[in-house]
Amino acid sequence: MSKVENFIQRLGKVRGRNGSWTAQCPAHEDKSPSLSVREAEDGRVLVHCFGGCDVHSVLGAVGMDMNDLFPELDERLDHNQVSKPLKPAFYASDLLRIASFECLVVMIAAYDMRRGKKLSEEDLNRLETAQQRIEEVIQYANV
Ligand SMILES: [Zn+2]
Secondary structure, rough: HHHHHHHHOOOOOHHHEEOOEEEOOOOOOOOOOOOOEEEEEOOEEEEEEEEEOOOOHHHHHHHHHHHHHHHOHHHHHHHHHHHHOOOOOOOOOHHHHHHHHHHHHHHHHHHHHHHOOOOOHHHHHHHHHHHHHHHHHHHHHHO
């Protein structure tokens, strides 16, 4: 089993293939899958939570750390490279999957508001999360 497979099998609602997945983030209460996992061509594993969790929290929540994904980091890279953050890159299909779910949340809220229904505190909080995620998807999509 590869390092990334070992990580993926600890997550819920995993979807995807060919080195690119979305799943439930283990580091926060995640009803819709907001975790993106991608295995780069050079073997690096890029982990990103669209709910805002940092990679250490995500790995910690499943009992792993960076060494479990990058066992050879110190030997492979010099220290200048290690200090550089990995630039996340995502497949359009991952971004679309996340964005389409969040758009659905916004659409339901818009439908209720148009019909004069007052949104609950919980609905408003969920709407704020959707807004943040859509903003972040736009940022990563470079549009
Ligand atoms: Zn998270």
